[in-house]
Amino acid sequence: MAIIEPEFMQLTAGLDLEKFWAENVACEAFTAKKPRCALSFSPDDHWLFEFAHVPSTLRYYQDKTYRDRLHREVNQVTSRYVGQEFFEENTWAHTPKRIENLFGCGFTYTEGSTPG
Secondary structure, three states, X not given: OOOOOHHHHHHHOOOOHHHHHHHHHHHOOOOOOOOOOOOOOXXXXXXXXXHOOOOOHHHHHXXXXXXXXXXXXXXXXXXXXXXXXXXXXXXXXXXXXXXXXHOOOXXXXXXXXXXX
């Protein structure tokens, strides 16, 4: 399953996640009077594949049940250790439409990579 680096675990051992994210909201204000820089994180499929050691990228893109289960598993980890969930757990039933589709470009799914 997911990679949880020992160094990350040590650095965040005493972190109050609820307090951290509440403070982060205040840090998003456009002002110099904030406690720190705001943090944002929006992982994508590239991150997910590495984090969860996904054995098949083809299966991820073609099997909704598998993709939804993987998203649930990763969300459990990120919720516990980061305090947020990042992935939809009821994903699309069909191949996602990308900008390439709008322009009539063809692209392929290749094992071990994202659509190209």
